[in-house]
Amino acid sequence: xxxxxxxxxxxxxxxxxxxxxxxxxxxxxxxxxxxAADKANHLVNAVDALGFEVVDLDIEVDGDTxxxxxxxxxxxxxEKVVLVIxxxxxxxxxxxxxxxxxxxxxxxxxxxxxxxxxxxxAKKYYGNAMKYPVIFEANKPMLTHPDKIYVGQVLxxxxxx
Numbered sequence: 001x002x003x004x005x006x007x008x009x010x011x012x013x014x015x016x017x018x019x020x021x022x023x024x025x026x027x028x029x030x031x032x033x034x035x036a037a038d039k040a041n042h043l044v045n046a047v048d049a050l051g052f053e054v055v056d057l058d059i060e061v062d063g064d065t066x067x068x069x070x071x072x073x074x075x076x077x078x079e080k081v082v083l084v085i086x087x088x089x090x091x092x093x094x095x096x097x098x099x100x101x102x103x104x105x106x107x108x109x110x111x112x113x114x115x116x117x118x119x120x121x122a123k124k125y126y127g128n129a130m131k132y133p134v135i136f137e138a139n140k141p142m143l144t145h146p147d148k149i150y151v152g153q154v155l156x157x158x159x160x161x
Contacts, residue, residue: 036061043085050084050141052077054098059085064092075104076138079156083109084142087153107138108157118146125157134160 039061047057053073060067066085072078078100086094110121118132126134136146138156143149 036063039090040066043088043091046088047081047084050080052081052084054081055101057081061091064090065095066091066093067095067097069097071099071101073100074102075100075106076156076158079107079109080139080142083139083154083156087142105159107159110155110157112149112151112153112155114151116149116151118149121155121157126160131160134158 040059043059043061043066044057047054047059054070054077057070058068060069066088068081068085072081078096078098081098082094082096085091108125110125112121118135119129122131122135123129132146135155135157136143138158143155149155
């Protein structure tokens with residue numbers, strides 16, 4: 001009879017057992033949507049647990065990007081919400097689509113590198129290492145102790161009043 005060629009990923013599995021490639025792809029896409037929705041719910045719960053005032057908070061996860069919607073009480077709250085979401089494992093980017101009830105200038109952000117301390121960061125941004133409590137306070141409740149920062153963490157660096 002000889003060798004016959006077929007398209008290996010087309011058609012149903014033998015005897016109706018299993019799924020076609022298209023069905024498997026659809027199932028995988030549905031599973032990915034469910035995982036994304038679960039991640040989004042966990043992120044909303046994390047923001048809510050910290051007591052941030054955001055009206056109509058909604059978070060969507062698309063791969064490693066989180067999209068956040070709602071109206072934050074103020075700019076500080078908005079930035080802290082972005083940091084809570086962005087400093088979560090599995091999230092590489094936050095698309096901030098929030099608005100604020102009270103407009104204010106945006107703070108700077110700093111990604112912690114090896115060897116950083118809040119004092120070193122304060123020295124860099126404020127010219128005075130003893131201003132580290134300003135950075136610590138600006139990142140509460142995400143920071144619980146000035147010595148508990150980690151490489152890759154992003155911190156708010158507000159302007160000095």
